[in-house]
Structures are given as C-alpha cells and as structure tokens.
C-alpha cells in the first residue's frame with residue numbers, strides 16, 4: 122500500500138528503482154555508519170530491493186521506498202522490521218543529498234501513523250550505531266528516547282561499535 126505525504130510518496134519496494142538505490146547507496150556518508158559497503162553494481166542494489174520484496178511477502182518487514190514527488194526518483198527506504206513478535210523496529214536510510222530538509226521526519230511520521238493504526242503493539246524500537254549521531258537525533262525528533270547502550274554490539278569491517286537502543290511508546 123502507498124502512503125502519501127506533502128513531498129513524498131512511500132511506495133512498495135520495486136526493482137525498477139534499483140538504479141536510484143545504487144546511486145544514493147554509493148555515497149560514503151550513507152553507508153559508512155551502517156556498516157555497509159559501496160554497492161559494486163546496480164545488480165547488487167537490485168538484490169537488496171528483492172530482499173525487501175521477499176521480506177514484505179513473508180511479513181518479516183513492512184517496508185517502503187521513499188519516492189520524492191518533484192524529483193521523480195527514489196531517495197531512500199523506510200519501514201518496520203518484525204525482529205520478534207513483541208519487538209518491532211523502525212529502519213531507515215535516506216540519500217545524503219536530501220538530509221537536513223525534514224524529509225526523514227515526514228516519511229517516518231507517515232510510517233508511525235500507519236503503525237499506530239494497524240499494530241496492536243504499543244512499543245517501537247530503533248537500534249543504531251552510537252556514533253551515528255544524525256540517526257539518534259533524527260529518531261529523537263520523531264518521539265524515540267534512548268533507553269540503553271550496548272558496548273561492542275556491532276562488528277563491522279573489523280571493528281566493534283556500540284549500539285544505542287531507543288524506544289517510543291504509544292498509549293492505546
């Protein structure tokens with residue numbers, strides 16, 4: 122299903138936008154703090170999109186591509202990750218060309234609104250690298266609060282990194 126906001130349309134993952142994903146995922150600003158690597162080819166980004174499609178089908182995720190209405194392209198992905206029945210995370214990534222414009226908040230609010238309407242669960246979580254300050258601040262802006270820090274939680278590219286866990290509770 123599509124979600125529409127002022128500047129964005131959140132659309133189901135679609136492989137025809139794999140080149141857009143490849144373009145923004147190749148920016149070190151985008152991939153360095155999430156422990157990813159520069160995609161080697163459009164085919165690799167297509168595999169990522171196919172994984173999102175499969176995960177949506179098997180209900181491991183409920184994920185969207187973030188399409189910019191006037192730029193006419195996909196500029197990120199966002200959605201819910203059903204890690205366990207009682208532990209639902211929100212995951213996100215936005216092209217660095219579009220940071221600092223409030224687009225993340227705009228997309229995230231649409232997803233949170235959808236989650237609040239469709240899920241019975243009250244709590245949602247974010248887990249992010251502690252040194253990904255932009256991600257922590259962005260999650261705070263949409264109502265998440267830091268609850269815990271896990272030292273050395275991530276092992277990425279030969280190094281350990283702390284994880285910050287954040288939570289948002291909705292009264293139902």
Ligand SMILES: CC(C)(COP(=O)(O)OP(=O)(O)OC[C@H]1O[C@@H](n2cnc3c(N)ncnc32)[C@H](O)[C@@H]1OP(=O)(O)O)[C@@H](O)C(=O)NCCC(=O)NCCS
Nearest residue numbers: 151213214215220221222223225248249254255256258259
């Ligand atoms: C996380 C992400 C979606 C946020 O998007 P964004 O457009 O940068 O978000 P916003 O501009 O709404 O918020 C970022 C906030 O961090 C602040 N910030 C950025 N760098 C900072 C720093 N070094 N120290 C303190 N605050 C900082 C910004 O000032 C802004 O807050 P403000 O609006 O109050 O000024 C984007 O950075 C992203 O896609 N990153 C790569 C993928 C990623 O890290 N995903 C998370 C995986 S868990």
